[in-house]
Amino acid sequence: MQGKKLISPQDHKRITAAIRRAEEGTSGEIYAVLARSSDDYFFAAGFIATCGILIAAVLVAFLAHWYWFDIRLPVFGLAILAAFVAAMLVLWFFPAIRIAIVPHRIRYKRAHLNAVQQFLARNVHKTVNRTGILLFVSLAEHYAEVIADAGINQHVKQEEWNTIVGTLTQHASRREVAEGFVVAIDQAGTLLARHFPAGSENLNELDDHLIEL
Template sequence: MIDDGMRDRIAAAIQRAEQGTRAELVAAIAQRADSYRSNALAAALAAALIAGLAVWALLPWPGPVEMLAAELVAFLLVYVLIAFTPFGVRVVPAARKRRMASRLARLVFLERGLASTEEHCGVLFFVSAAEHYVEIIADRGIDRAVEPGAWEKIVAAFTAAVKKGEVEQGFIAAIDTLGALLAKHYPADGSNPNRIPDRLIEL
């Protein structure tokens, strides 16, 4: 999804955006927000049970070895499929996917120091690819300054671009728009150190 050229161009967009503002802007993308091991375990146990029942029902004289082998194979196949492949995310309930992606976004916001800027003007543009989740998290200073609905419009424009296959264009447009908003409310004054590297964070 992200190649070297795209990384460089997105990094350049972040750098341009931050040159005009004393706010901190971070863009991050996660391949998936969680491994969903609990979902994988539950599905694998169910698959093992079904496999054992199938062997008992279909074979004329099933023994414990045959049943155990079928259960083990079914358990391992389903667990690996859900925990380690993109297909697994599809069987996870939508509410859980949103919850885990939102949780990861907030962890990134805190870990990158966006909640500890002096003027409370840190902003995170967060994407979780497997969950198709996009969110902008802003500290209270910039969140109060920006007009209502501004973040949602940026997210909607990015989502529309991704649906058309324009991932890079969507990222850069979102960063440019965020940079303009931050420059409007927190213009650069030469006193703000760039504490966070200007690059796309990949998780």
């Protein structure tokens, strides 16, 4: 996704330094991704809006019949069409409305899917000892996740990852995204160093910088 950067160049350097510092003490690899949004939600929001229009049309038809109010079928059909077109235009020109009407469950599923796609696309799963982790934040959904490769997950409890996720979400809610990544990376480095200390050959297998989507 193109456009203005979410994080300043100075903060990008801080995050890069934090990753390098964290990886000095571990054979694990840390990768960081920040997304504005994990979906544009136009079709999901459009489906919800369309269902709402159809339900409203049925209610109007029922009330018109109940109160003996005559609505000509062509007029009724055109009114439904006009409502549909208006709703699509609003959703097209005001993206914030889309995500506001999409249920949290759908948003979180889309954000989780994006995190998994980034984990695979960035080859975090291809480190030699399967010790890569992804720190992922999607701002529009207020969503954060840590995805760890198989070599790590069998040694680290979910509660420990949840602590890092909490760090990312709390800082993001205060518009301190860069600081959240720096703190979370330090926490991840400490956790990885405990389970996977650096060896004699501490290879750097993944890029040490934040990716913005």
